[in-house]
Amino acid sequence: MDTGDTAWVLAASALVLLMTPGLAFFYGGLVGRTNALATIMHSFVTIALISVVWVLWGYTLAFGPDKGHFIGGLEWFGLRDVGMEPGDYSATLPHNIFMAFQMMFAIITPALITGAMVGRIKFKTFLVFIVLWSTIVYAPLAHWVWGLGGWLGDLSSLGMSGLEGKALDFAGGTVVHISSGVSALAAATVLGRRKSIATEPEIPHNIPFVVLGAGLLWFGWFGFNAGSALGANGAAANAFVTTNTAAAMAALSWMTMSWWRGGAPSVVGAASGAVAGLVAITPAAGFVTPAAAIIIGFVAGVLCYFATQFRAKLKVDDALDVWAVHGVGGTWGALATGLFAVASIGGIDGLFAGNPGQVVNQLIAIGVTWIWAFGWTFVLLKVLDKVMGLRVAEGDEAVGLDASQHGEPAYTL
Amino acid sequence: MDTGDTAWVLAASALVLLMTPGLAFFYGGLVGRTNALATIMHSFVTIALISVVWVLWGYTLAFGPDKGHFIGGLEWFGLRDVGMEPGDYSATLPHNIFMAFQMMFAIITPALITGAMVGRIKFKTFLVFIVLWSTIVYAPLAHWVWGLGGWLGDLSSLGMSGLEGKALDFAGGTVVHISSGVSALAAATVLGRRKSIATEPEIPHNIPFVVLGAGLLWFGWFGFNAGSALGANGAAANAFVTTNTAAAMAALSWMTMSWWRGGAPSVVGAASGAVAGLVAITPAAGFVTPAAAIIIGFVAGVLCYFATQFRAKLKVDDALDVWAVHGVGGTWGALATGLFAVASIGGIDGLFAGNPGQVVNQLIAIGVTWIWAFGWTFVLLKVLDKVMGLRVAEGDEAVGLDASQHGEPAYTL
Amino acid sequence: MDTGDTAWVLAASALVLLMTPGLAFFYGGLVGRTNALATIMHSFVTIALISVVWVLWGYTLAFGPDKGHFIGGLEWFGLRDVGMEPGDYSATLPHNIFMAFQMMFAIITPALITGAMVGRIKFKTFLVFIVLWSTIVYAPLAHWVWGLGGWLGDLSSLGMSGLEGKALDFAGGTVVHISSGVSALAAATVLGRRKSIATEPEIPHNIPFVVLGAGLLWFGWFGFNAGSALGANGAAANAFVTTNTAAAMAALSWMTMSWWRGGAPSVVGAASGAVAGLVAITPAAGFVTPAAAIIIGFVAGVLCYFATQFRAKLKVDDALDVWAVHGVGGTWGALATGLFAVASIGGIDGLFAGNPGQVVNQLIAIGVTWIWAFGWTFVLLKVLDKVMGLRVAEGDEAVGLDASQHGEPAYTL
Amino acid sequence: MNKVEAIIRPERLSMVVAALAEEGFHGLNTAQVTGRGEQRGIAHVGRAGQSYVVDMLPKIKLEIVVKDQDTTRVIDIIVAAARTGQVGDGKIFVLPVSSAIRVRTGETGEIAL
Amino acid sequence: MNKVEAIIRPERLSMVVAALAEEGFHGLNTAQVTGRGEQRGIAHVGRAGQSYVVDMLPKIKLEIVVKDQDTTRVIDIIVAAARTGQVGDGKIFVLPVSSAIRVRTGETGEIAL
Amino acid sequence: MNKVEAIIRPERLSMVVAALAEEGFHGLNTAQVTGRGEQRGIAHVGRAGQSYVVDMLPKIKLEIVVKDQDTTRVIDIIVAAARTGQVGDGKIFVLPVSSAIRVRTGETGEIAL
Ligand SMILES: Nc1ncnc2c1ncn2[C@@H]1O[C@H](COP(=O)(O)OP(=O)(O)O)[C@@H](O)[C@H]1O
Ligand SMILES: Nc1ncnc2c1ncn2[C@@H]1O[C@H](COP(=O)(O)OP(=O)(O)O)[C@@H](O)[C@H]1O
Numbered sequence A, B, C: 001m002d003t004g005d006t007a008w009v010l011a012a013s014a015l016v017l018l019m020t021p022g023l024a025f026f027y028g029g030l031v032g033r034t035n036a037l038a039t040i041m042h043s044f045v046t047i048a049l050i051s052v053v054w055v056l057w058g059y060t061l062a063f064g065p066d067k068g069h070f071i072g073g074l075e076w077f078g079l080r081d082v083g084m085e086p087g088d089y090s091a092t093l094p095h096n097i098f099m100a101f102q103m104m105f106a107i108i109t110p111a112l113i114t115g116a117m118v119g120r121i122k123f124k125t126f127l128v129f130i131v132l133w134s135t136i137v138y139a140p141l142a143h144w145v146w147g148l149g150g151w152l153g154d155l156s157s158l159g160m161s162g163l164e165g166k167a168l169d170f171a172g173g174t175v176v177h178i179s180s181g182v183s184a185l186a187a188a189t190v191l192g193r194r195k196s197i198a199t200e201p202e203i204p205h206n207i208p209f210v211v212l213g214a215g216l217l218w219f220g221w222f223g224f225n226a227g228s229a230l231g232a233n234g235a236a237a238n239a240f241v242t243t244n245t246a247a248a249m250a251a252l253s254w255m256t257m258s259w260w261r262g263g264a265p266s267v268v269g270a271a272s273g274a275v276a277g278l279v280a281i282t283p284a285a286g287f288v289t290p291a292a293a294i295i296i297g298f299v300a301g302v303l304c305y306f307a308t309q310f311r312a313k314l315k316v317d318d319a320l321d322v323w324a325v326h327g328v329g330g331t332w333g334a335l336a337t338g339l340f341a342v343a344s345i346g347g348i349d350g351l352f353a354g355n356p357g358q359v360v361n362q363l364i365a366i367g368v369t370w371i372w373a374f375g376w377t378f379v380l381l382k383v384l385d386k387v388m389g390l391r392v393a394e395g396d397e398a399v400g401l402d403a404s405q406h407g408e409p410a411y412t413l
Numbered sequence D, E, F: 001m002n003k004v005e006a007i008i009r010p011e012r013l014s015m016v017v018a019a020l021a022e023e024g025f026h027g028l029n030t031a032q033v034t035g036r037g038e039q040r041g042i043a044h045v046g047r048a049g050q051s052y053v054v055d056m057l058p059k060i061k062l063e064i065v066v067k068d069q070d071t072t073r074v075i076d077i078i079v080a081a082a083r084t085g086q087v088g089d090g091k092i093f094v095l096p097v098s099s100a101i102r103v104r105t106g107e108t109g110e111i112a113l
């Protein structure tokens, strides 16, 4: 055990926890006034809900003793055997802080999806969905990529000729971002569009909150990515630098796109760009150089900008563009990891360093994640719609979820 | 000295400092618009005031060389002899960072009380009260429990037969939460009710600020509890996990109560529940398992919910329910520590692990803290009322403290 | 390499990053509603812009291999040779985290200047200015004081008789605060006053945001100052304590001044005072005792209060008093370092410990920074005014920069 | 000329405004008000589950100054677009206006509308 | 019918509303306004201690449309509940209303109030 | 007495208020409204660069009740101070007021203004 490594992962875990309140403000500021509080609540209650789920069965399903490369066993239910001594995942950290660090990832991932559900989902159904999604979609995905024995972490375990090595995902490009982004697309599809969206554009009710959220996310993301080095060392520092660089570059490129094509440098655009850059660098942070991070960030800003425009044409009411930012940004990042990885940073080369096979591995992970997340989310929500109903009554939607679901107006100014 | 331990306690101290601005927003959002800024200021100015008090005489009274198990001497006045080398309180940390970490606790404790004084206290009297309270109420309490030689930290020092061992308080269930919660009850009693409270229910003016505050408190509380391990190790990690778990569970249980009995899942309820859970786990964090934290949190949410309802019936205008959340939650936590402690975590067993004596010790600490805090606060405020006057003029109360005490409206939107 | 030191500097770097969003809210809350978002954006976009500049050429100019004691060479362009191993600046840290820590300083410094440009600067010109200022003004200054071989870091390198030792600047009193504060004065002079300022006093539109910003700044400043020890040790802890103490004392003294002379204890005054105290202790944090920090903070609050009043008489529209707080506060801090330094804390004595020469060194650094920053900023802005135009059209100023520059209203409440 | 003041549900505002525009009535202004009528309020939930009735509800006041002969048509348009049939749909009041001036040109009378 | 417009102190709103309800006047609406009158403003304190007078103060405008015969009673109720006797208590204006319509039912005239 | 209602640009408010005060008109109140007229709105930019036109713009409604004989003078002052000559300068409406009451004293009629 190493106190320095432990100190950093303790701090990093706290940082990642803060990301979800940050997300609450990023999302909450983007919606109209009558749904502001409900949107914030979606993130806040997810912290509470998943914290409990993770301690009870989430962690053991994702990281517990491997069953057939597919899922963890229930041996660590309720954190049995997850103690203060180092576990299998890190020799220099107490096992329970590794568990806690991973918990924060499990929390923010479903919270991200909530951006697609704004203004119309029933709160009760929402709670059930989040618990099911975390159990059925997230836990297996996390196991495949990061669990000991997971098949995406060791492709040769599939025993298919030609497949070897692993899909690289430093801090959650597939597990966190593609999975939530693609699930958001499915959710928006099943839920259908808000009634009001046809007649009035949604104007963000509080853009300072959007910037506050983006600032807290950026801050917390250092824990997310640099914490994923699981130690206080040069690798963590490299992840820190690539993270910051990609976020900055994507903020600039998205802002520039909105300026060039929309006529003014959008503040919401800059904040969204920063998030897009953070998303894209997430799988790559520990594998690429800062110079590559500039390119990854630049492309993320431009690509997610266009994805947002494309989504608007799709008429799918993914209100806060979770798919365009996390789905597309995460996909680009997972791919870019296969392109720009260099062994001198993270031990594995990518295409540009002469290892085209890595791109194949990345594409497998990307494809599998898209299918898994979209499919399950679609099915889960269709079933829940039958069983409990997904959408609030039309009148409730018209007055907004703050009043109709929570009986509380966000402000009395 | 250990750089890893020092790194964590440095970070933890910063985290705990942030809790008080977090509290400012938690409280500030809950009040009406015309008292928003004054409420925020109560917390903010407490940071400034107690920081100076602590450096001058607070630390030495609480942690200085013991005088009769009751109080620290003035030997360390102005931080004399509190230097960059390890002191008596930790071999692996510079003495001055231990001092700074403790300072943050001394700051937030009186800030918590301000929730009972909303909308009617004179600012000048408030400042004097805070300084006196910190000196007379807090410093001795901290000494008894955490100071070397303090009697609650070694009950056998009383020389009474049957008393032995110590009262457990990992991070401040008695010293911080019971003391502030009970003082709030005394303060609300002496101050009397706001005039307006009879005719109009107080509606929170900015619930997003309440969630922001709860988010920052939750984040900072990792420093509070996990930092109290005074090192980067498995004990800190355990405190981290129990803290998060109890907060989550209590947020869920309070929200559920408000849903079940009030008809809608209250966002303010979820945020209040999270705080209640954090309060309850504070004394227990380093002594219990995560599984116990689920129970502690669950009970905290339900209990503090009912305490809030009960307080409303009492007609005591503890406006932001400091007593119901911190007084009752802290009492439950201190008791639960005696119930759920297990030696494998923190070295001492509680009732359920076969050590009923620990419950006795906890009850002594609880009882003493209630009496000490209530009594002194009552007396101090009665005296100050005579000497300087406690309440603002009726007209000043009607226009709100922002305008009448500070000459500044919170918003010009 | 030391994991504890690295853990602390990783955390400190994240803390300093958060200061700039904190500044965005501190500044954004102080302005009127129609410029709120643009003001926030000035800070936010500076994070993005300077992050990229620093990685490309900023770091190597400031910290790269010395050229004539004046500037770093381009050898480390794009972070070439800035890797995961310890570099020349610290044996216990990866070189790239030292670079990242310094990056955060390079970000916040130009962001501070934006307080003088509120409500009238063209966004496009602003972006160009920030890049030029960082390159031409900041990088050399940082090199002189902190770069290996910089002349202010070793005055004997000038070869002038009588000059020896170094100018002390623990965390940026000259490099960060004097440079930005004095540049703000130059910027306000060149830009001219806002049209509206003659007819209406500017009333802060959201004082809770001001407190939020001050809270985040205070929190982040622990990274700024205690992080500048580049390790987790007693020196860091001492800087932590002096930082907190000076901030607290200055908040109290400014608040008291506003009370005494203005009739009410201003909340904005307390927040401004805290910032003034943080500024003043910045160069001194690692060289003075907590007792000295009380005096430094006290004077900072009073002095910057009067500087603010003096500035108002100057009719220079430094809207948010960057000069009065950072220029004057930074100058006082740099001087105070020469007065109060004691060898037992930071290895070097100041005047009161019998080393009057240190005051001379401080005065040289102060004078040089004033001239360098004022001169270049003045010239740069005059040139940009000719080339691109500095101010927006009169009508655009009247409706506010949020609508005219960004096409986004801050709130739709 | 008359000033037509309509107190309507916030969620109906965009429909009313669109309906008016379709019929050629572009000039108007709106303000956020808080109103009480027969609709007795929404039960709010406090954190302690206490539900208190807030009988002052957010409404929009839409004001449009129109020529005498347009008055009934405007009223009809608003009624049609704002009605849900539930208590709380709101009221319309008509007040006489003795003159109107366009600030930009100084024109007065109906031409200024 | 008349529209009674009362500009009152914000802190008196709840008393005025309650007093009106007690006497059977339920329908009304209120808006936040900023006003200036003989009350010359509150001295605000800037951070540099400069105290500047903000002579535009927050007020509440309460509007209630009533039958002609109720007008004086309503005015009396408001005056009684809003008065503090200090400068700044506010004003009441009465404006003629030529018709009233209930959106929900389309009823017009006094029955719509 | 008349109520003069002026819908003006927010950025002109302080000038209008100052101009009125200079001529001795101190009592007035203002409210934030959102308006639409010939000025067809500002193009807002969404984060995806989509520019949508928000045709409801923030305006200030200034209300001032004056004696009959002061009406035109007040209108002239407002027009002079509020005019920019661009579309969107706003409108002024005059409504008859049948009585005015000062809450503080109960005085009625022109003396209450
Ligand atoms: N007498 C009145 N004067 C002014 N405003 C009124 C009056 N009566 C009702 N209102 C406004 O109209 C709104 C709707 O009235 P309400 O009686 O609830 O609806 P309905 O007409 O459908 O019964 C109220 O919220 C209030 O703003
Ligand atoms: N002539 C006026 N027209 C419109 N509103 C007015 C007028 N005079 C005063 N008011 C409003 O009434 C409020 C109270 O007026 P003020 O003169 O301060 O009180 P008082 O009537 O007690 O002397 C003002 O703030 C303003 O909103």
Ligand SMILES: Nc1ncnc2c1ncn2[C@@H]1O[C@H](COP(=O)(O)OP(=O)(O)O)[C@@H](O)[C@H]1O
Pocket (backbone or CB within 6 Å): D026, D027, D028, D029, D063, D064, D065, D066, D102, D103, D104, D113, F007, F034, F035, F036, F037, F038, F039, F040, F057, F059, F086, F087, F088, F089, F090, F091
């Ligand atoms: N018929 C009307 N009734 C009420 N308010 C109106 C009317 N026409 C215009 N307004 C208000 O006046 C403002 C300015 O009108 P606009 O037509 O844009 O200006 P201009 O008079 O310069 O052409 C609008 O934003 C709206 O608030």
